Amino acid sequence: SVFGNVDSYGEKVVPGAFVESLARHKREGSNVLMLWQHNPDQPIGVWEDLAEDAKGLWGKGRFLLDIQRAREVHTLAKAKAIGGLSIGYREVETEPDGQTRLLKKLDLYEISPVTFPANRRARIESVKSERMEEFATRLRDGDPMPIKEFEDILREAGVPKSMAVQ
Numbered sequence: 001s002v003f004g005n006v007d008s009y010g011e012k013v014v015p016g017a018f019v020e021s022l023a024r025h026k027r028e029g030s031n032v033l034m035l036w037q038h039n040p041d042q043p044i045g046v047w048e049d050l051a052e053d054a055k056g057l058w059g060k061g062r063f064l065l066d067i068q069r070a071r072e073v074h075t076l077a078k079a080k081a082i083g084g085l086s087i088g089y090r091e092v093e094t095e096p097d098g099q100t101r102l103l104k105k106l107d108l109y110e111i112s113p114v115t116f117p118a119n120r121r122a123r124i125e126s127v128k129s130e131r132m133e134e135f136a137t138r139l140r141d142g143d144p145m146p147i148k149e150f151e152d153i154l155r156e157a158g159v160p161k162s163m164a165v166q
Contacts, residue, residue, distance in 0.1 A: 084117030
């Protein structure tokens, strides 16, 4: 979600709109969901870090690649065949502003990769390769990886061979 940008519904999210909701999620140990196209029957990942910055709502998420749909969406996002993001929320406080509605306080439920985002500036900025995702998961789980496999992942990520090899 990008602050100050009027979306296709004539709404504009203002700075601070997510602060209380993000704090509540943290306090309660609940999660903002990652769904495919807002479909509650298709969870595809997890949001590992969410915060407001000067631009808007920033997030770092991870596709759950054991799920078929998540692998498909990962492939689409990596190829830039899709790249939009869209938020699912409950309005807590809004205010009319001429032809625009200001969204001042929102209860954030989910963030979805989508084909057509309402806010065209809400974008996926980068996608790790599936091998990098697998590597990150294995690291997180304490699963050792053979050196050669790690070198291959580094090379795929663009690290020069002289730096990637042991």
